[in-house]
């Protein structure tokens with residue numbers, strides 16, 4: 760990403776050589792442009808990725824394995840943290856049940872196109 764800083768009227772940016780700063784832990788670079796503006800370039804680190812509903816193992820794909828994980832949670836074989844509970848409660852009834860696993864399988868089979 761980059762931002763362009765434009766000096767206020769009557770002011771100008773002078774020396775950008777010593778400008779060092781970080782944005783989200785990444786060193787940003789500042790380049791003075793011919794028109795007197797400064798372009799600051801930086802990279803954002805993704806802090807948290809949005810997790811797709813039904814993607815229990817968060818691998819970016821909804822497969823039968825995600826349904827198996829949901830069933831393992833239902834059976835008490837896996838203790839689900841709040842994130843996992845949210846991801847596999849695909850019908851949004853605040854309970855993880857076998858029905859959520861069934862809906863994931865229906866999604867995998869193409870019988871439903873979303874969970875709502």
Ligand SMILES: [Ca+2]
Pocket residue numbers: 813814815816817818819820821822825
């Ligand atoms: Ca998955």
Ligand SMILES: [Ca+2]
Pocket residue numbers: 847848849850851852853854855856859
């Ligand atoms: Ca549910």
